[in-house]
Amino acid sequence: MNNLLSCITDGIRRVAIVGHVRPDGDCAGSVMAAYHYLRDNVPSLEIVPFLQELPYGIRFLVKDCPVRCDDGAGEKFDLVISLDAAAENRIGAGIEAFRACENTVCIDHHQTCTAFGKVNRVEPRASSACEVLYRLMQRDRIGFDTAVCLYTGIIHDTGALRFDNVSPETVMIVSDLIARGIPFTKIIEKSFTEKSLTEMKITGEIIKNSRLFREEHFLYGCCDLEMQKRYGIDPTELGSVVASMNEAREARVVLFMYQFEDGSWKGSLRSKCDVDVAKIALRYGGGGHVKAAGFSFDQDPERAAEEIRKLLPSEEI
Numbered sequence: 001m002n003n004l005l006s007c008i009t010d011g012i013r014r015v016a017i018v019g020h021v022r023p024d025g026d027c028a029g030s031v032m033a034a035y036h037y038l039r040d041n042v043p044s045l046e047i048v049p050f051l052q053e054l055p056y057g058i059r060f061l062v063k064d065c066p067v068r069c070d071d072g073a074g075e076k077f078d079l080v081i082s083l084d085a086a087a088e089n090r091i092g093a094g095i096e097a098f099r100a101c102e103n104t105v106c107i108d109h110h111q112t113c114t115a116f117g118k119v120n121r122v123e124p125r126a127s128s129a130c131e132v133l134y135r136l137m138q139r140d141r142i143g144f145d146t147a148v149c150l151y152t153g154i155i156h157d158t159g160a161l162r163f164d165n166v167s168p169e170t171v172m173i174v175s176d177l178i179a180r181g182i183p184f185t186k187i188i189e190k191s192f193t194e195k196s197l198t199e200m201k202i203t204g205e206i207i208k209n210s211r212l213f214r215e216e217h218f219l220y221g222c223c224d225l226e227m228q229k230r231y232g233i234d235p236t237e238l239g240s241v242v243a244s245m246n247e248a249r250e251a252r253v254v255l256f257m258y259q260f261e262d263g264s265w266k267g268s269l270r271s272k273c274d275v276d277v278a279k280i281a282l283r284y285g286g287g288g289h290v291k292a293a294g295f296s297f298d299q300d301p302e303r304a305a306e307e308i309r310k311l312l313p314s315e316e317i
């Protein structure tokens with residue numbers, strides 16, 4: 001598939017767009033970019049974007065849009081498009097709508113992606129799902145709202161163009177989006193840099209309690225429900241903690257684990273060396289990228305950290 005509009009064949013009237021569980025900027029950005037693009041260019045379509053609740057900083061992406069957060073069970077769509085999800089079971093809201101539909105498209109950039117759609121466009125070297133999606137759009141058909149969503153996704157998955165998933169092509173795309181007059185400074189500030197004071201304080205406590213294994217240059221920290229309650233925040237407000245931990249000079253691999261209301265945990269991994277954290281996440285049924293990956297688990301976090309430490313190369317200090 002080279003063109004998103006080529007999916008809209010005769011007889012397609014009702015389209016669902018879905019992303020992964022616990023949506024981030026690239027997931028919500030790509031789902032909403034596809035929504036705006038199809039709505040602008042095929043006004044006769046009924047388009048339903050599905051997204052679970054978003055972290056505060058990126059809620060502007062769904063403002064005034066008819067987004068649904070249920071699983072879409074029992075509903076009939078002529079086409080379901082999945083964005084930024086590496087496997088079918090990683091789809092969040094709308095997963096049942098996807099499963100029930102014969103006509104599915106999978107657009108993704110994870111190296112662990114299973115290409116689970118009937119039609120697939122997976123580019124493991126692309127910075128973001130938004131970058132892949134941009135290439136499936138016609139430049140002169142991209143409207144303002146679509147540009148805002150695409151830009152937000154690229155910024156989030158590249159750490160504001162700092163990560164090594166940025167290619168000259170990524171920068172060309174950003175250049176084209178900025179040329180459309182989008183408020184690019186404000187988007188970075190509001191959705192990426194800015195945090196609540198509470199988020200900064202809890203990050204401080206997590207880092208204070210974190211533990212460094214010097215031989216492996218492995219830093220890990222965790223945040224259980226008790227700590228979240230004490231600060232009055234939920235897991236959607238912990239998205240920036242792992243990036244803060246990753247700034248530690250002593251760390252080459254970072255693990256941040258946080259608990260959900262049902263007692264389960266999520267682990268976020270980052271690497272600043274040649275350790276491929278996607279491979280580690282895959283062992284736990286997760287996935288991601290070489291330098292940033294995640295997984296879910298139920299065991300004791302200390303034990304999970306110890307297991308992961310044993311997978312890392314160590315060296316004399």
Ligand SMILES: [Mn+2]
Nearest residue numbers: 026084129157
């Ligand atoms: Mn992504």
